[in-house]
Amino acid sequence: MTNQDNDQTGRVDAQVFSGVCMMADAAARAQRALEQANTEAKNELLLAIADALDARADDIAAANAQDMQEAFESGMDEGKLDRLRFDVDRVAASAQGVRHVATLPDPVGQVVRGYNLPNGLRLNQVRVPIGVIGMIYEARPNVTVDVASLCLKSGNAAILRGGHAAERTNAATLRIIRDAIASHGFDQTLVNTVDDYGRQGATAMMEARGHIDVLIPRGGAGLIQAVVRNSKVPVIETGAGNVHIYVDRSGDLNKAIPIILNAKTQRVGVCNAAEKLLVHRDVAEAFLPLAAQALAEANVVLRADERAYGIIDAANIDGIDLEQADEQDWDTEYLALKMGVKVVDSLDEAIGHINMHSTGHTESIIAEDYSAIERFTRLVDSAVVMVNASTRFTDGGVFGFGAELGISTQKMHARGPMGLQEMTTTKWIGYGTGQVRQ
C-alpha cells in the first residue's frame, strides 16, 4: 500500500461506512464468544490455523505470485517487492509464528490489582480483551497472520486493511484463517477485511468510532500520520524511529564502537536502527576517527555537523563518504546506511537535542559515569532508553513478549513494544455482600 491509499481526508461513502460498521459489529458479537473461551480453546484454534496455513500454503503462494507479478510490472522497488513476497517458505515461517503465539501466556484474566475495601467489598482489576482492533498496514502479507494470531490469542476480533498490492495474497490467507476459525466452532467474522471496499475501506475504519475500539496503523510515517490525523477511532501511534546514540565523555569507547555499528548496520530500514550519533566534545577527537572508520568500512554515509566534519575529515579515512549535515538531517529518519553525526558540548545539550528532534522511540547512552546515566535515563523522553546497549533491542520478541503488534511511540495506553498484554484493557469487579454507600 502506498501512503496515498489511506491518505483519505475526504468524506467516506455512506454505503461503505455502513458496511464497515456492520462488519465491525458482527466482529464485536463474535468477540464476545471468543472472550469467554479459555486459553486451551484459543491455543487449539491457533494450532489449527497454523496447520491450515501449512496445508494450503500453495494457494497463498499462487495468489502471491499474481500480486508479485502485478507489482513488478507496475514498477515496485526491490525492497517493497521483497516485503510483499509470501512464498511457501515464508508461509511456513508465519505458521511457526502462530504456533509460537499459542505457547505465550494468556493475559486475559490476569488480576492487575486486587484488594478489599474497608467495608469488605472485594475489588479485582482484571485484564480483559479490548474488543475490536482495527489494523491498517502496508503490503506485508505476514502482518495479516501476525495480527490475526495476536488478536485471537488475546481474545480480540480484528478488522484488517492491508496494502492494495497484497490484496490477492491477503484474501487467500484470510480465507484459510477464517475456514479454520469456523471449523473450530467460532464465528469467522472474528477476523475480517475491508479490502473489498478498496481505499474507502480504510477511511471508513477511521470514522467507525463506537464500532472499532482501537486503530493501529503500521507502516511508513506517511501512513501512520494520515491515520493519526484523520481517525475518529482512538489510535495507537507506532513506529517512526529517529533513534540517537549519545557517547558521553565518560563512555567506554571499546563498548561504543560495536554498539554503534550494530545499531546502525545490523539491520537497515527498521525503526530501532540508530540514525544519529551525538558525541561529547571531550572525547570527540579521540573517538570520532575510530567510529568513522568503522562506519565507513560498513559503507555508512556520514552526515556530520561542522565540528564532527572537521575532526573526521582531518583523519583522512580511506573510502569514507563524508557529507555536511544540514538542519533537516536532525529530524530525518534515514532508514538507510546513513548516519547523522554531531558534537555536543555537554550531556544536557545531548538530552535537549534528543528531546527536540527524536520521534520518542529509542535512544542509547554510552557512559560509565553514574550521574550522567541517571540524568540521561530520567530526562530523555522516549519509549525506551538504553544504557551501553544497542538500540536494536527495542523489540517485542527481544523483550520477551514472544511477538509484537508494533512499537508504540505515544504515551497513552501503551509505550514501546506492544505484545498480548498491550492488547487488553481492564475491568473492575467488586464482590460484595450487600454493601451500600454511606
Next chain:
Amino acid sequence: MTNQDNDQTGRVDAQVFSGVCMMADAAARAQRALEQANTEAKNELLLAIADALDARADDIAAANAQDMQEAFESGMDEGKLDRLRFDVDRVAASAQGVRHVATLPDPVGQVVRGYNLPNGLRLNQVRVPIGVIGMIYEARPNVTVDVASLCLKSGNAAILRGGHAAERTNAATLRIIRDAIASHGFDQTLVNTVDDYGRQGATAMMEARGHIDVLIPRGGAGLIQAVVRNSKVPVIETGAGNVHIYVDRSGDLNKAIPIILNAKTQRVGVCNAAEKLLVHRDVAEAFLPLAAQALAEANVVLRADERAYGIIDAANIDGIDLEQADEQDWDTEYLALKMGVKVVDSLDEAIGHINMHSTGHTESIIAEDYSAIERFTRLVDSAVVMVNASTRFTDGGVFGFGAELGISTQKMHARGPMGLQEMTTTKWIGYGTGQVRQ
C-alpha cells in the same frame, strides 16, 4: 460552561491556536523540571498551595460572588448555581483535598515490570508522568484545584479550560496556585488556563496535537461528546453513566432493596447513580411491589416496561408515580429521581440489554447463584461490575486512589476511576554492559 461553549466544530483562529501551543510548550518545558523533583519537593509544593488557598480564600470568594451574581442574573438553575459556588468554606475543603493528595503515594518511578534478558540486559519498565494534560470542564471551581493538585503530584503540567460562568473564580484560584508554584522555585506555567481566549481556547486545545499529550473532558454528555468527536489530541472519555442493576432470580431480595435505594437515591445527578432496574421474571411478582414501594417512598418516578408496569400497578402503592417507559428510556441517563424498570426473561437477556444500552460505566448484579454471577461479571462489558453492592462505590476515593480526575468509560489507557497512577505512562530503561544484537 454550557455545552455550546465547547461545541466548536469550526476552524480555530490562527492566533489563538499559536498562543495555546506556545502555552502548552512552555508547560512542557516546566514539566521536565517538575518530573525531576522528588516526592518530598512535590508534597511541599502541594502543602504550600493548600496554605495559600486558605490564606487568600477571601479573594476567591469575592471573585466567586461576582460569578454567582452574574450567573443568577442570567437565569442559571439552582443545581448549576450550587456547583458554581466556591465560598470560603468550600475553598477550605478544597485546600484540605490538596493536603490529602500530598499524603498519597507517588506513582512516578514505580517499576511496573523488571527482569533481565538472557543476554544480561537489565530491563525496567518505570512509571513516568504523561507530560501536559489538558482539561476541559464545566463551571465547577473545585475541579480547578483538584486537577492542579493531581497533575502536580503526578509530575504533569496542566492546561485548563473551565466553564465560562466560573472565569473570575478560576482566575483568582489559579493566581494563588501559580504564586505558590513560583515561590517554590517551580515555573508557574506548570498550571495554565486558556480562559483568556474564551470559547476558542477549548477548540485550540483540541487541535494542539503534539503540544498537549492528552485531553480529558469532564462534565455533561454534550461537552464530552463534543471533545471526543472533534479533538485531534488523544482523549480520555469520561463520565456518562446509564447504570443498571439486575436482580437475578437467585437474588437475595433483602440485599436488593437497600442496594437499589442507595444506588438510586443516595446522591442524584452523579454518574455512578443507578438509572435502570432489570428484574428476572421469576422474581418480578414478589420483588417489584416491594422495590416500587421503597422507591416511591423516596420520591423516585418509575418508568416501567409493560410487564413491570402491570405488576407494579396491580400493587396499588400509595403515592407512587408510575409511568410507561418508551424505547428512549433505555438509553437515557436521567440524572434525576427517576428509574427505568424492566422485566427480563433470563440472565442473558439482562446481559444483552445492558451491553446494548449501557454507557459502560458501572452495572450491578444482585444474585446468590455462582454461575449467574460468573457469567454476568464476565459478559457485561463495562468499566466496573458490582456483585451484591451499590453502584455508588465506583469512585476513585472509594477505590482507595485518594482522589480522582474522572471515571474513564473507554478502554484505551485507563478504565474506571482515574487516580494518580492513571496520569502516568511508562518508559523502558535497559541497563547494559555492551550488548549488541546477534
